[in-house]
Amino acid sequence: MSALTPVLGDRSLFPHLQVPYYANFAAISPPSLPVEQAALAQIRDVASRGAGSFGTWIGARRTLKDQLASLVGAHGDDIGLCPNTTMGVAAIAFGLDLQPGDRILCVQGEFPANVLPWQQAAQRFGATVDFLPAPEPFASTRAWLEHCTHFLPCKILAISAVRFDTGWRAPLAELADLCHRHGAQLAVDAVQAVGIVPLDVTALGIDYLACGSHKWLMGPEGSGFLYVRPGLAEHMHKTLAGWLSVPDPADFLMRGPGWLRYDKPVRDRADFVEGANVAAASCAGLAASVTILQQIGVPSIYTHVQQWHDALEPYLLHWGFTSLRPTEVDRRSGILACRPPQGIDVVALQARLGELGVSCSIPNGNLRFSAHWPSPLAEVTGLADRLEQALSDLRRAT
Ligand SMILES: Cc1ncc(COP(=O)(O)O)c(C=O)c1O
Known part of the structure; x- marks a missing residue:
């Protein structure tokens, strides 16, 4: 060994x-040591090659997304890298086609990262935010779910897969089913779950999921990911898109004159959130820690x-x-x-x-x-x- x-x-x-x-x-x-070493190796590579290293680390994004996808039962095409949970939640909240009068459901007592972006989006588009009651760790899940039905319909329900304060794990399959039966969608803040709790977005029927790197994924701070269920990304407003969110975004930097354009369509995939340079050292560290999580299981x-x-x-x-x-x-x-x-x-x-x-x-x-x-x-x-x-x-x- x-x-x-x-x-x-x-x-x-x-x-x-x-x-x-x-x-x-x-x-x-x-x-961990492998995480430190991987992050340092990325920095060392830029230190030695400067801009020559750009292609290597852009390429590494795909491998990381495939790793993250396999951890949560998704396909790499449905994953986008983002700097933390909050930015993933914001990409969802500002990506929805919110209309005046739409209702967003959050949950009482949640970590603010899964409330503030929803409030901001609601304010921007004239929607409202209502709150489901906080689930009690000892109460029956069935009773809580039954109670939740009285709050539907809504446009979207935003909940944490695991509560930061009590550790209560949400019944995501049941919530997805409940939402879908009422024409709503389910968005999950999974930063307290991925890496410790087995979680399969496809089997559970989750529509959107956001997760940061530095807790149970055991990566350095500054990276994370967004999952968008196949078929949903094309309907999202790409509010957080940037210069790297389009096909062949760096052509104008590599191919000589005549390639600079502002009319390329933003990718209809979760990776529209990868609109600019990311924290590549953090991503390299995250790839190393996910490898370990996969090795152990x-x-x-x-x-x-x-x-x-x-x-x-x-x-x-x-x-x-x-x-x-x-x-x-x-x-x-x-x-x-x-x-x-x-x-x-x-x-x-x-x-x-x-x-x-x-x-x-x-x-x-x-x-x-x-x-x-x-x-x-x-x-x-x-x-x-x-x-x-x-x-x-x-x-x-x-
Ligand atoms: C449930 C939950 N969501 C979000 C966050 C914040 O995550 P980030 O800093 O990645 O946005 C935390 C941090 O403690 C958390 O417990």
Whole structure:
């Protein structure tokens, strides 16, 4: 086995990671050595060849799109690279043929990246944004879905595949079916899902999906992708198109005089979003991290992370935390969120945990742990010891 072979539960590919207990992959994934090396190699190539490297990295986009497509059950032609989730959501929101009076459905309590672009587009075109109630991790999915039907019809429903604050995984197949039966479309913010939760856009019937690179995909920040279901891109307004969004866009730079034109049609494909230079080093790193995810396999990663959660959750319950892990197994994800025991301030708890070597987050006031494939199962006991220590330190201080 090579020194760079990824192994579940083994942090050897993260030699620069100094945090002893890293449970924060839902926030930012530290790049693994192969990711660092791939990003650096791209920069080194530009450093040595300058403009001569342009063709190589434009070509690499196609390979990355094919990789991302195979990760989500799509075809590479239906993927476009974009800088982050938000820009992918914006491309969808401003791409729809929104008319005055159209209704967009968002979901209460979602991460703002999946609300702000919808509000902006609604404001621009005279549409309205309404909110579905936030799904409760312990409530029945069937009951929530039933409740959602009262909000339809709408033009489009925008939801996160996995909630950033509770880790609740949305029933995407059911939502797509519900939307389509009411003449609506389904747009998914998948940044908390792709790379950890098996997700097949074709089987699920998703219309649009946006995802950034730096969480579960484990790439560097600054890249991501947009998926558009076949047949939909031709109906989108290509509001975010740019000079590289047309066929043979660089002819005027390579073929001599007479090739400069402004009348070329923008591509009727998801890659219309690739309108300009992208963060090529980030894309190179992302390609390396997706290769690793494919080597290990997302279903195996998911199982590993559930084992990590299975090990930590009993400690949380024992010390009086309220676990927000959904009771329905299909609603679980890479996130294990909880609420601290009464009298414990979550901000102070996260800060104390940080001092004790544990990195985790507190989105919307929940304490959130998120392990990924390199997270050792054996670390859970040590992490739990630090959690107990942090609790007792805080109690002593009050
Ligand atoms: C559900 C969700 N969507 C979007 C984002 C932001 O993604 P980006 O910075 O790639 O736009 C986050 C970040 O935490 C998130 O949790």
